[in-house]
Amino acid sequence: MEILVLAFFAIGYLVLAGADIGVGMVLPYLGRTPGERREVLAAIAPFFLGNEVWLVAAGGMLAGLFPRLEGELLAGNPGVVVALLLSWVLRDAGLWLRSRLAARAWQTWWDGVIVAGSWGLALSWGSLLSGVIGIAGPPALVPAAVLAALFAAHGLAFAALRLRGTLRHRAAVLSGHSGGTGEGRTFALTAIALAVVGVLTGTRLPLEAGSSGSWLTPVILALLPVLVAAQAWVWWTFRHRVTGPSYL
């Protein structure tokens, strides 16, 4: 049961936050002017805060349910984990700060930080994946690059569902500009692919649960409907396509 709880949050993170990380990666392709980039960011703005909490929760599950694995995974890959955290921090800072000043140089700088942070996150996840499946040296770049490409594709698919006009057209490059159903199908495919990567990686982890699960797991399971309902409220509120810039 502990494994299912951890998997729920980890896969939720990959699928949901994977989309906003991917949009950050392809930001220079989708948005060619500062104004366009702000509209592209509006596609992920209402979601990214609620998306990254899935990883925070997955980290919490590691701490509470799999304390040994927590140490093994984090302390066992110090370089990758530091790179991952720094990318995450910089990307978040970029998203929050970007539109707080109207100056062009400021916005261009933070757009750059968002793109670099998003790539850094995707590649760090890829490297961690290589580490977990036991590939070292130069061949480790292959899984890292594949996973990064998958994040980027997922981001494009998500952007195609959220944006309008030229921006939507650019984002729909993967679904062959076939309109509504094609866009949905591409997103479903990239989402499933990310979930599969998550499950396959999980099978290679030493998932040995600690001793708190007996009382902690039921508590968390009881809370899950509340958490999902809170998230569903966000998805429902922002289910329509972006109509203009948002706070970010």
Add this chain to the structure above:
Amino acid sequence: MDTVDLARLQFALTAGAHFSFVALTLGLATLVAVIQTRATIGRSAVHLRMVRFWGQLYVINYAMGIVTGLVMEFQLGLAWRGLTDFAGNAFGSALALETVVAFFVESTFLGLWIFGWDRLNRWAHLALIWVVVLTAYASAYWVLVANGFMQNPVGYRREGGVLHVADVAAMLTNPAATVAFGHVLSASFLLAAFVMAGVSAYHLARRTAEREFFRKSLRLGLGVSLPATFLTATFGGIGFGLLQPGKAAAFNADPARIAQVQAEMTALHGPGDYVPPQGWVSAGGITMLAVFGLLFYLSIAGVLLMLFRRAVYGFRLWHWTLVGTIPLPFIAMMGGWIFREMGRQPWAVYGLLTTAEAMSPMTEGQARFSLIAFTAVFAVLVVINYWLLARTARRGPGEVSLGGAPRPTVPERPDPALTF
């Protein structure tokens, strides 16, 4: 510095940065929720503008709380594997519950509050901020359950060389956690109250256009500061009764009791240095108490002066004093944390695991790289964010972007009609 010192310094810097943002988050969120309640019930335009202005400062500050908090969460497994291996089955559950009971809901609902400003029913929007406030409290509580366990481990059993939870209720009602929670929460109210009073005083001193707006804000800030000082002192006083013997001895610089602690600990745990660094402990404690004393008098004086409208609008010396007071509660809080955490040394989990044993097997190079990288990034981000907070505070309610386009206070002159 050896590896342990590097990792400790990194933890201290990230925790200190994190908490300085978290404290303002806890207090300011509460004040924003109170104002929004007033705005929603009375449909009051000035209170609605107050929600947007103070809410904007809250959101800028919250973002920094998140990014520093992310590093806090993962740093435990990264640099302190000895701690998570040994005690993760015990206090890790508090951290797990923090993420799902508190932070997950807090962040999800805050996103709705920020981005759903004009899309949601105003009562639903009000309910959101209150859920955000309550889950922020819950977050502080769970983190302090984890911290309280390290200060005063209770409700555990030791089996196979590691700790397990034996009594959940004992862990959740650990006085080292509950008293600290009361202390931290009321101190956060005190801090946010002085920030609100200081920013308002700036605008009143500068005679900006927003006189009523900042008169109300000043009075709210000062009005909250006084009960907050009493609560902070009450919980702090109870906390002083719960100090570990080593911390109390180091703070009082009492050679006889220090020698006694050293002898008792040596008898229990073998040879070693069991006295916390006295300089840090007493400097932290004294800073906290001295600055608190000053804040207490400023709060009393402020509550008296704010009763006189002429003082509120015209007493500039007092205004500038309040502006200069803004950093003080932050300094007092840092002093308090240094006192609490330095005073626990050499233990990571008091009496059970030393800080040196809690380290991950890192090389010095790894520890140094991690310290330099995080410190550099956070130093830049902290400076940028405080600059942005100050700038946003200075520019006043007219230039706030939270909650849609800024609505001017005075009706704008109608645009001249285009003629062709």
